[in-house]
Amino acid sequence: MSDTDDLAGLLRRIRRVADLSQRDLAAVSGVPQPTIAAAEAGTRGLDARRLARLARVAGLRLVLVDAEGTEVAPMDADAVRDEVGRRYPAHLDTRHGDEGWWHGPHRYDRPPVTYTFTRDRRHRDDVRRLRGTPPDHQRPQPGDGLAERAAARRAAARQAREEERRRRLDAGELAPAALGFDCSCPPACDELDDRSGPPRHAGDCACGCDLS
Known part of the structure; x- marks a missing residue:
């Protein structure tokens, strides 16, 4: 089954659960009816935000599941961020800024930071082999x-x-x-x-x- 078949089937399932026609679903969700029709026909895709909006009309929600069918949670929106409020790279691991402070050329001409991340993936993998892979980035804690x-x-x-x-x-x-x-x-x-x-x-x- 192709991705377009999956999407078409999901949209039809949403409409069946909600007991709505394409036109009715469009009116309730704000997603244009031609967009819904084209996605059901497999001639165009549908972004995740619109699909989630349509699912909510039927009392459903979008989730990720792993190979065993276990639901996978999104990454923590309240995890630590850098000094200007940006999220750290999702695939790398965060740590305290004074923990294993890096020895690059800018060690002394850049101010220390509260949090940082391991830039070297080989070093990250070595740490993961010893400590395991953190499920998420750390959350700010008192005393950090x-x-x-x-x-x-x-x-x-x-x-x-x-x-x-x-x-x-x-x-x-x-x-x-x-x-x-x-x-x-x-x-x-x-x-x-x-x-x-x-x-x-x-x-x-x-x-x-x-x-x-």
Whole structure:
């Protein structure tokens, strides 16, 4: 069965369910009767918006289904967009702008963005093999801002450093600090510590709270 036969059959099904002639369907839907007649005759096509409008008259709707007959939802209209409100390419995957920041020639002369997408399809495919294919682009969430995410990373680094200090104290690797001692690590320590091993301190850190 050809696409034109499918379309003609769908239009006839719509009219049968709605119990309308071509002329009546045209009057209700606003789609010209000659357009409906030509599509039913297979001499011209019909765009999806008009077909959806005709289907609604009969209480029907257009859907996509996969090979198993399961309905496939449209992509999320509320997914993240770029800085000027444009949608990201549907076939690529979005991510936070500070996550795996690319190392292209414009790394430093373009301002960081809240969201971006993986431009290299080979890299995208490698990530998908490890993590699976996301069903959609991500939705904006509270805390997605670059400053908020940086603050969250610093807080996580401080917590990890404190947990490591307590572990070393409990293990007897560090002498107990004097009463009233307060950690005064500068922010540079948070940025330096990547949590891949023991806590790290910046060169100008006067605290060294976890060092023996």
